[in-house]
Amino acid sequence: MFKRVLWLMIGIGFGFGVSFWVIRMVRHTAERYSPERVGTDVAGAVRGFGEDVRAALAEGRAAMREREAELRAELSRDPRPTQVPPPQSPE
Numbered sequence: 001m002f003k004r005v006l007w008l009m010i011g012i013g014f015g016f017g018v019s020f021w022v023i024r025m026v027r028h029t030a031e032r033y034s035p036e037r038v039g040t041d042v043a044g045a046v047r048g049f050g051e052d053v054r055a056a057l058a059e060g061r062a063a064m065r066e067r068e069a070e071l072r073a074e075l076s077r078d079p080r081p082t083q084v085p086p087p088q089s090p091e
Contacts, residue, residue: 031037
């Protein structure tokens with residue numbers, strides 16, 4: 001008899017615990033998809049995307065300037081090829 005009462009109490013406790021957990025998760029999900037929250041999340045994502053694009057463009061420009069400086073330094077180091085005289089026609 002006491003085993004049945006014990007398991008009944010454990011089942012009731014487990015049931016209450018799970019029901020509170022489910023209610024909490026449902027409220028959290030409903031809050032997450034509320035119009036105010038979705039609007040805030042979308043605005044934050046767009047703002048973050050804009051910042052990422054600006055950072056990528058700045059990084060690309062810096063890499064471009066660095067490579068251009070390397071190329072200019074390479075060109076200034078190398079002697080320019082002398083002009084080859086045009087071939088003379090055999091007469």
